[in-house]
Amino acid sequence: MADKNRKKGGCFRAGCLTAVVAVLLLVGLGGWFVHQRSNRLPARFVLSVPLTGELDERPPDAGPFPFGKGRHLLSFEELLTILDRAKTDRRVDSVLLRIDGLGASPAKIQELRSSIAALRKSGKKVTAFLVTPEDKDYQLAVACDSIIVQKGSWMTLDGLKAELFFVADPLKKLGVSFQAAQWKKYKSAVETFTRNSASPENLEETNALLDDAWSDYLDSVSRQRRIGKDAFRKVVDSLAVLTPEKALGLHLIDRVATERELEQEYARRLNKPAAELLVGGREYLGATGGMRPQGGGDRIAVINITGMIVSDGAGGMSEGDGTDVATVKEALQTAIDDLKVKAIVLRIDSPGGDALAASTMLELLNEAKAKKPIVASMSGLAASGGYMVALAGDKIFAEPLTITGSIGVFSLKPDLSSLLEKTGIRREVLIRGRFADAETPFRAFDDASFRKFVELTGTVYEDFIAKVAKGRHMTPAQVDAVAGGRVWSGKRALEVGLIDQIGGLGDAVQEAKKLAGVKKEVKPALLYLPAQKTWLEYLLGSDTSDMVSALTAAMVRESLGQLQPLSRLPGAGIARFLLRTDAPQVLALDPVEVVIK
Incomplete structure (x- = not known):
């Protein structure tokens, strides 16, 4: 095929390919120089960090082109690095966390709360700005010095849930069933495919995880906002959805404002236009060395x-x-x-x-x-x-x-x-x-x-x-x-x-x-x-x-980026393993997830 293409000419010829590579390299170098120039930080600024989505542990590969990566959300390791560097950076006046649609696991929220606490201890003021927040957003926000909710939005604080899905019956209708060797009874991953409801053991351990997450939620809100646990539980059980003004009256938040009002406030306080004052998390990370180790020491x-x-x-x-x-x-x-x-x-x-x-x-x-x-x-x-x-x-x-x-x-x-x-x-x-x-x-x-x-x-x-x-x-x-x-x-x-x-x-x-x-x-x-x-x-x-x-x-990734990933569907991880070969699989795998929503 390659020989035929070479005979036909076009961009399969070696010379043409070399030219394409050269052009891409020149474009890339130009983009790199522009990127380097844009990474010069002001002498004093507000670090603005977006917190949204699942917070994947690692960032995706940069790929062969110097553009497009900015679209990707900050990874968890990048977020931890940014907050750690900000502690000792004298140029950082304060930190603004823009929290919207956070989908991270409870443990990652706990680790972020610890990082925010360390940042505050270093003397940096941390503000949370929430847009239509739900429980996960709020649970992280309470770790900050102050909580601002966008004017005109609402808060959904309706508690926690754990979701379990079972597909045995619908699969049987298609003529598909599974044989399982479950070692032992608490190894509940197989139940998605072999049962139509949760076993007592599955319910026992899932309830235990949910209890721990619920207890942590109540404790963190009560401690950080100085609200009784019973009082906050009443908000969840009786109100669930409330306006920012109502939340302000209940001392759940500190202010109601638009994003523009907040930016203007920063501009007045530091006597700089907001456009020159706010530095994004990815921009800050790039300007401080990225994720590569700095220095020649240990x-x-x-x-x-x-x-x-x-x-x-x-x-x-x-x-x-x-x-x-x-x-x-x-x-x-x-x-x-x-x-x-x-x-x-x-x-x-x-x-x-x-x-x-x-x-x-x-x-x-x-x-x-x-x-x-x-x-x-x-x-x-x-x-x-x-x-x-x-x-x-x-x-x-x-x-x-x-x-x-x-x-x-x-x-x-x-x-x-x-x-x-x-x-x-x-x-x-x-x-x-x-x-x-x-x-x-x-x-x-x-x-x-x-x-x-x-x-x-x-x-x-x-x-x-x-x-x-x-x-x-x-x-x-x-x-x-x-x-x-x-x-x-x-x-x-x-x-x-x-x-x-x-x-x-x-x-x-x-x-x-x-x-x-x-x-x-x-x-x-x-x-x-x-x-x-x-x-x-x-x-x-x-x-x-x-x-x-x-x-x-x-x-392809960009085209499919807005679609729900198949990996998020119930049992998708196990199913992917089963498709790797026609032989039975022996897995050390656990699908339990406590969803805070």
Whole structure:
């Protein structure tokens, strides 16, 4: 095909492609110089940081072009970096958090509240500006010095909920069912596909998570706003939706104003036009060095394991869907080879995934720990396989509302035999060996095959238990007593010995610094891994086919950006695993999520 295209000429010719690359490089360099000039910060300014959406742990790859990234929301690690740098930046007069439609996990909200508290302690005033806020927005806003709600909007404070979806009955109508080996009864991930309602065990653990989140919500509002818990609970149960003026009268907020009024107030106080006064979060991050480590001193490597844990990046997992073994191996090698890196912080925001992949990652991490200390920091979710990889940490940190534990495994096998019958499709199979056709999705297991299916799951579970017992210095019986698929909040995980300490990324970095013997007065730079290339590195290090592929992928992402991601749908993560192969899957995965809305 390539030869034919070369004969035809056009832009498949080498000369034409070289010219295109040269033009793109010139455009890119021009954009870079403009970007550098725009990153000169005023001597005094208000740092304006938007907080919206899910707050993904890591930012997307910059890609091969110096434009478009500004559209992406700030990631969680970027937000933490911005707030940390602002503490000691004398140019930052105050911080304005523009909170609108926050969808982050309860644990991430807790960690942001801690960062805001540290920012206030440094002497910076922090203001929250809310637009039609809901519970998550308000729960974060109460950590600020003052809360302003946009005039003409409304507040929806109607409490918390946990959503569970079950698709077994509708799938049966299509002729699709599942056989599951659930080890043990608390490993409720399979219930989405095998039941039409929640089991008592599923309800027990979900209610426990919801209780912890509700208690934290009431406590934080009561403490920060000096409102009785019963009084705030009455607002939620009787009002639910209220005007900003009503909220002001109840002392839930401090002011009602338009965004323009707020900007004019800043302009009068600092005697500067608002356009010159307000500096956006991404602009500030770029002007202060981005996410690259600054200086030539000691470093702490922060290795991210986010999303589904998979054996490789292929098989239906798209960019940003998960973390594979090769990526972790490369990141660890970078951290070990870098003599400036004194310790590693393993940052986990994952529900788990492929049990074998998680086990392989743990083996790699344990090997690395023999060379440099490792501390595990759990973000919003570090459950099942996500908890397994945390076992490599010399210490494990989590927020009180981090979802963790779920020590258990399950296996799922789809049975499409009824679907074939409904559609009239006939299947004839010739085999050599009794179990040669046992794993097919086109018929159910017989008794002997199902026993082997269950035994395999049990073997993986026992291996998981042994890993936890070794990593946490417990007996297998002690681990089994808190395992069996049980899900724990970080607060409860501390009580049963599954983690070592309550704290966020900053606390984990301090512990890593201590274990590495770094002097107290030294503040090591953070090296985030896997390293993300800049557009220029991407451009110079790629051949033409890579660039075309990257541009195509970027265009597709932009086109689909406004659509609801399939990963948000119930059971989508498990379904994606099942589509990777026609063989049954053994997963260390947990789908429990407490939704604050």
